[in-house]
Amino acid sequence: MPDFLVKFPPVVRRTKFTGAFKGSQHGEPNHCLVNEYEPGQGIMPHEDGDAYFPAVATISLGSHTLLDIYRYASEDKAESESKGRAREQDPRFSILQERRSLLVTRGAAYKAFLHGIAERRQDTQEHLSKVINADRIKDAELKSALNGSSLERQKRLSLTLRDVERVSKGLAGLLGRRP
Ligand SMILES: O=C(O)CCC(=O)C(=O)O
């Protein structure tokens, strides 16, 4: 990790103490993907795949967003893979990520679901009603929106931290170009 990511503020290193990377090769992240989303931009539903230890710590900066969680259409991996692993159309639920929050995804939550961010500028009640972590939200504006209004997305930066067990130049280059 370059100094500018880990020296100050030391938030990246502190993710080690959340236990997110317990059992991973280095016990802390050694890889950071920075994504920038303008309002209206998102990321297609996907699974992060086998190249990583199955844990990710995501720091959100600048804006809230909704991380939508989808299931595969079939529970049976072999069957669904033969059909290209179709997913259900609608998210089962969404996780409201506050700005300046940390989200840890591990184990079954990492492996059995897909995640994505819808391409919208505004989250309405229809979307907010699927939020499963409403009781943990601190921000007053987000809390009141959950109780009946909508939320405008701002520009968001995410730091997606992982422990990549084998890093080679080729692999790092490839991962950097993922959608
Ligand atoms: O920006 C985010 O919070 C999600 C990014 C993501 O899912 C990924 O890069 O694999």
Ligand SMILES: [Fe+2]
């Ligand atoms: Fe992802």
